[in-house]
Amino acid sequence: MSPQPATAFGTLAALCRQLDQDLGGYMSPGHTRLAAVVALVLDTAPRSGELVAMRLSHLRPGAVYVDRRP
Numbered sequence: 001m002s003p004q005p006a007t008a009f010g011t012l013a014a015l016c017r018q019l020d021q022d023l024g025g026y027m028s029p030g031h032t033r034l035a036a037v038v039a040l041v042l043d044t045a046p047r048s049g050e051l052v053a054m055r056l057s058h059l060r061p062g063a064v065y066v067d068r069r070p
Helices: 009-022 029-044 048-052
Strands: none
Touching: 009 029
16 A cells, blocks of 8 residues: 555645634534544644544643654
């Protein structure tokens, strides 16, 4: 299996713009959770294993701890 190419910056910028628009209005609880996960991924750039291994204890008000393991 070959590595997948990195996401283009234009795609990430488009996701950031969409997230800004979504946060401006009413969101259902499910949409809020999805927006939080998208914001987390865009802000911390975790690898898939790091994202899957996250627990509630990694979340603090105003901060998220990403455990980087080689």
